[in-house]
Amino acid sequence: DQQVKQNSPSLSVQEGRISILNCDYTNSMFDYFLWYKKYPAEGPTFLISISSIKDKNEDGRFTVFLNKSAKHLSLHIVPSQPGDSAVYFCAASPFTGNQFYFGTGTSLTVIP
C-alpha cells in the first residue's frame, strides 16, 4: 500500500507563475520529508527537506510546507521557470528505521 501519495501525475504552469506540488502521507510515524527533482535520463537530485518540528522551509525559489494534522506537504516554486520542468518526487521517513518512502511523482511542465 502506497504510504506516500502524489495524486496529480502532471501539472502545467505558465512561466513566472507559482507551481504547487502536493503530497499526502498516511503513516503518522513519518517525521522527515524531502523533495527530489528528476530530469529524463538522469537520477533524482535532492531539492529541499523539512523536519516535522517545522511547518515551513525555504530555499531560494523553493518552499516546502508541512501540515502534520492533515498529513500533507506541498512544494511551492516561485517564480516558475522552464528549467523547472521535471518530475518531482516527495519522500518520507519514519523516526524509527532508515528507509525513505517515495511518492509516484508529479511531472511539472513550465510553459514559456
Added chain:
Amino acid sequence: DVKVTQSSRYLVKRTGEKVFLECVQDMDHENMFWYRQDPGLGLRLIYFSYDVKMKEKGDIPEGYSVSREKKERFSLILESASTNQTSMYLCASSLFHRGQAGSAQHFGDGTRLSIL
C-alpha cells in the same frame, strides 16, 4: 560533488540469467541503496546497506540479492532474471541516516534493464 556511478545505462538480458548491476560512490558514504522505478509506482526500495557487509531488505527484496564488500561499491544481483524485473534501477548513497542533515540521498543516473 558526490558522484554515484552505475556501470551500465542500458542492459538487455534473457530470462533465467544471473544479472549483476554495479554501483560505485566516491564520497565515502556509509549508506547505499538500490531502488527500482516503475510507471505509476514511484521508487521502491529493494535493499539498502549501512556498512560494509551489512544489508537490510527493503519493500521488494524477492528475486534480488546484494553485495557490499567495499564501502564504495554496492552490487545488486538478480539471481534468475524474470520478465517482471524489467525496470529502471537506481542506486543511491547518503552520508547519514535519515533525519539528519546529510541524509539526503544522491542518485546515480539509473540502469534501464530489459529482460527478454
